[in-house]
Amino acid sequence: MRSAPQRRALLALFCLFALLSCRSNGLAGDQNLWDGGSFEFLVQGNDSVSRQVLRELAAPELSDFRERGCPRSAADDAAYALETYYRAQGFASARVSYEILRPDEALPRLTLKVNEGPRCQISEISFQGATVFAHKDLALLMGGPTTAILGLGKVYFVRAEADSARSALETLYLERGFADIQVSEPSFEFNADKTRVALHFAVDEGSEYLLGEVRFEGLSGAELMAAQKSCQELLGRPYFARLGFEARSRLASLYTNRGYADAEITLEEVREEQGARVILKLNLQRGPRVRITAIEVLGNERTRATFIRQRIEMQPGDYYNRSLERQAFGELYSSGLFERVDISLAGTGTRRVLRVSVVEAATLKFSVEAGFGAFERARVLFGISEGNIAGTGRSLTLEGKLAQRAESLRLFLSDPWTLGRRHELGLASFYDQRQEPAFESVELGGNISISRRESRHLRTILGFEYRLSDAQSVEVDLSTPEIDAGQKSYIAALYLTSKYDSRDSVFLPTRGTWARLHFEVAPRQLGSELQFSRLEGRIAAYHPLGEHAVLAWTLQGGLIVPMQSSSEIPLQERYFNGGQNSVRSFGMSELGPQDTGGHPIGGEAYSVASLELRQKLPGNFTGALFVDAGHVAAEAGSALEFRNMGFAYGPGLRWLLPIGPLRIDWGINPDPKGNEADWVLQFSVGVAF
Template identity: 30%
Template sequence: MHGKRFAIPPTGGTNGLARPGCRLLLLLLLIMQPAWPGLAAAQYSADYPAVEPPPATETAAPEVTFRFIGNQALSEERLRNAAAADLRLFARYGRLTAIDDAAYLMQLTYRRAGYHFAEVDYELHETPAATRVDLLISEGPKVVLGETSFTGNTVFSNRELRTLVENIMRNDTTGPPPFVETRLNEALNRIRELYLNEGYREINIEIGDIFFQPVNQQSPSPLLETLQANVPIYIDEGERWLIVAIELDQPPPAPAADAIARALATAEAELLSKPYFTRRKLVLRSHLLEAFHETGYPEAQVLIRDLTGDMPGEITLRAEITSGPLVIIEEIEVSGHRRTSTRFINRRLHLTPGEVYNERQRRDSFQELYRSGLFSRIDFQLLPLEEVDETEEEEESTRRLLVEVEEADSRELFLAGGWGSYEMLRLRTGFVNRNLFGHGRILRLETGGSMKGADVEAAITDPWLFETPVQADFPVFYRVREEPSFTRTEKGLGLLFSRQLPRDRTASVGYQVRRSDISKIKPDADTESLEKGYGIASLKFQLSRDTRNDIFFPTAGHRTYGAVETADKVLGSELDFFRFTTGWRKFRPLSPTLTLGVRVDSGLIIPSRDQVTIPLGERFFSGGENSVRSFREGQLGPKDLKGRPVGGMGFNTLNLELRRRLTDKLAWSIFADYGNISPNRSRAEEGEEAFTRGSEVIDATLNDFFSDFRPGLGTGLQYLLPVGPARLDIAFNPDRQDDRHETTYVIHFSLGMAF
């Protein structure tokens, strides 16, 4: 409804607008005019109530079908998958651009499969109830790469270039490489890159006229025969450019002169007489900037120009340097920390107030703070002091170093579960505080249990003992575990010092005091050892190296360790012996999804002083989910007369395992295990009395150390979880000994790999 206009007629002989009342009325009407449409609409609605329109009749969207006509080499499924998104878009909205794109993508799929002349078109057949799209495919002959000829090349041989082109065109396919134009262009770019890396800046590569001919000249129908594409490639190599000199546009400032001289010497050794290409400038710039940054010039700028020399092919790299001021740290401010002490952070910093700023020391400071695990973000900023005279540029500048940190969560409550073929259900819970009292020390309280035992442990760890790289651990523990032949209860404490060494090495030394009680010893097993309760104080040294790429499911790298432990009365022990253990694990990828794993473990216990036998709780046992899997837990090796294991003074274990990744989460393996325990037979099995001298134990152990190996062959499945793989193994014993109660096969279900 439109607004209304009103006319006020004159009365008498006087103009109506001249009257004051009329003027006021006219003014009110003009003011109210914009509101009239709304008022009128409201009145209309009151007089004539709105009538609801009849509901719209729902009509089903026409059905869309796709029919593929003419495809033989490529399946309909493959073509649908290549253009799935555009087909869905057309079926939903009927956009012609979508079906255009779908036809193009299908044609591209053909071209990438080697059908160089393939064409894909379409026809629409529409009715009110349905739409049918006929995809018309003309495949044409398949084209493979034929002869590739090169003209003008002198740096690289025809064979080298032809091999490069064929490998790229083949793209992991077997047989003659298909001719794909995009891959041919990729190959030419690779050849161009090779020439550029050799200093040929003006390299020009062109493709001549490609000649297609049938592979089989006798074929009656060339359209059905495979064609080969003979490709001529013309190369104009141009001049080769070499770096003949490196120079600075001006002398560096005195504090940086020595470092810049060393950087230039390093750059000259790397670059002089070498082919020139653009990345060479980045190498020189990196060396110079590093020298400036490590001598107190964090704002230095370096611009590298390539200048042609007097002779063709000569390049001089000229560095235009702007050093900026020499920066001296006046003060260091730390912010963002609430739980961590400022003193702890300052002790991790390699930068000191009053000294020249050094970028390498900043990086070292960042790495040490990050390795503490206490911070999720660390940032360093150089800020001007509050009172700075910036009226003139100075050679030196004092700055304030701001270290901003964001603390990570340092306290954690955890609950974890697991399963083992012997212990069955495992549960573990605990509390960890990684920033005790704000000094980065770690408090750990945890307890765990299974169907075969339980333990409680408390420990404090200082990752930087006395501000050194040495880590100190102080654990206190209580453990009880039911073994196949006895039950062992232990309580004790220890002190362990460890340090990370270069090349992934770790060295450690530890002292431990514990009390062990052996109970529920089965009959006949006590003939091997009379000690049922004893105290041990031992000193242990260990050196290890670990380069595995994953601790749960490694596919590359190795882990090696060697340890020696001594228990002696001088240390406060009731037993006297030496224990040697060593191990090696190697993982080698055979393909992206196939890995070969090898493990070798060995151990030996030698009684010392007047010690004769070693208690059951200190012996080696073998067999189970993590050693020789054709045996149950601890069942490999010497036994009593009723078939219960009694362990030994030495052991060897060899495992070979081939692991194949089936999916991202599922893996399969086959394995061969081989192991022994020495002495191979118990005194009861041999019908002999218990040992009376330590030398008899040593002789029996060494004589049997490399004999009576027991085998295991099997296969397994692993489902990869964040805490390690859930593993199901079945292992067979191909050399079962009935008189020693050995089983034909064993099934293990557990969490974690065997090694």
């Protein structure tokens, strides 16, 4: 017998996905009238696809249909658009015809008649003659819709996908050196009712060609040895066209990076069938060796020319270097100051001008964004930034938030140039006020930081922060042993933070990893009234499951330990748990230790683990199923005991809006204790992680 919360959870899941998966055949108002009432539009025979979806597919072909005299060509195009859609969904034999009626007095009527036919699944895929790759791996090349969500189940048959699979199969072999690969057009074997089909590909692999030798025409001595060394690691690899381009590029870089700006290389491939190897012949035409006489900057109206020149490591008198040119292009373009950057050599001969032409981008930006959170409620975010102060490439940003239960203001100066290309100097001042369930948290301070870009995805930040930390309007019983009665503290801390981000999207990631590790220490020697050390970590990963589903998970936790003359951590510096971005069956900060009056008092350690399955739904909607677990430890010493864990599971819905996804999560508590709620409905803008 299921418990009441379990029954509510099942009901919630059923209602949510039934609502989103239903196919409505009606429209607001008169469902037969086209926009503006210019003609009647009917669809017949559409059992599997909603009338609204088909109407949207036909819309581009039927604009001004009546005004153009109801042409048959437009109806043909509309019918073809629907037929194409059906076949892309696995209805291999779908047909769409039409009928146009033009009565004398009534509105013209266009009727699209759909004969869906059966939806056809692929029962078997065979690759006769394929020996190099496992057949189960080759079968994955066949895309298309599937019989179950998350890309699971059987694949529906789509002819266009079969043709794409054939092309992908040829490319796979070519990249392994099989230059003579031949893959036949697939043959199809349908069952009697055309609900199943077997696909058969005939593969003639041919021989695998390897790169056996690279010959450099016209080179000798040290130059020949350098050229041979640059391409040595390419020998023995399966040969395909891109490998030849790689060899040519490597030879070219030896010369274009030493001043030979006009160096040209021709490539000839010689295939030896007997040994199944390829010989590359590279012929070099050096051209003159070019020195830079001057660096000319054009198009900069606000940006200082010295700023642009400092991004270029070549100086007048240096030999031209193409790698340094590309590096300068990357730095200038990635600065965000320019819409377009062109770097070229002006003139001929051995002495030329390096010309940098830019088109400047707008650097003064404003932003206003409305949002809503289950705890903060209505909020407005605003910001103004200037990304090119006095033409130096430095930026100044003012950001703020006004909410019913919070407000903040932050001024930040960023200087990515003074400390070199991989470092960024930051200066910030901030004010944060937030109404927690049992007190009001106030922070006022500033920091200075140095950020270093370790790699494309990894950044490390070292900083010093000085801030006032205060708790006001406290409703908590301060006689509780774990709570420090002296709430107001001036904190001086050093911190080190590492961030890793390989996500494909900040707002709706479908793959990649995001991680953050933060260490902070506030000793007496820095002038900190409250002495402590803090360690926090978080990681989130995203794994695509098929074309429309993502499995996401996150682990996070934190630990703060008093030290030196401090024996307790004040309320506003403690950790709390529960809410829209942690354990979603609890209200904001409601998970964890409480005082005698039932007010949350937080703890010195916390943890959260979440698993979320996200499935794309029709329109701009995404459904989710999630599981959360977390806890709060009153003292750091008991952080790993994981007592009094809180859990949540349930469904969620996201509606993608221009300001970000509007999120609704129904967090169900599987085992409520004491005064814990059976469930909590969480509203917010943005994803949980």
